[in-house]
Amino acid sequence: MRRVIDLVSASRLSEIGPDLDGSHASLAGDYEVSCRELDVAVSAARDAGARGARMTGGGFGGSAIALVERGAESRVADAVASAFAEHGFNPPAFLVARASAPGGRVA
Secondary structure, eight states: OOOHHHHHHHTTTGGGOOOOHHHIIIIIISSSOOOOHHOOOOOOOHHOOOEEEETTSSSSSOEEEEEEEEEOOHHHHHHHHHHHHHTOOOOOOEEEEEOOOOOOOOO
């Protein structure tokens, strides 16, 4: 986690994507805590241009997070929704969150 915080602080966001991708691969393969819907969401987001994506939360139907360039949110969300429809899954819900500085001590 410290590596991600350091990369965000240094404005090196493009380097976070491979960490997200590797984390999802590990959670899906090594720990077997992913599910088909999460794997499809992650794959579709990456294919649509997300810098990286991974499952988050409890797995087995939890949520996925994708690092997306500002302005590409709709394209990535549309790709994930289309992939879900192609697989016969229920439509996904999306929450767009903007990156900001980390929390810190309030004096």
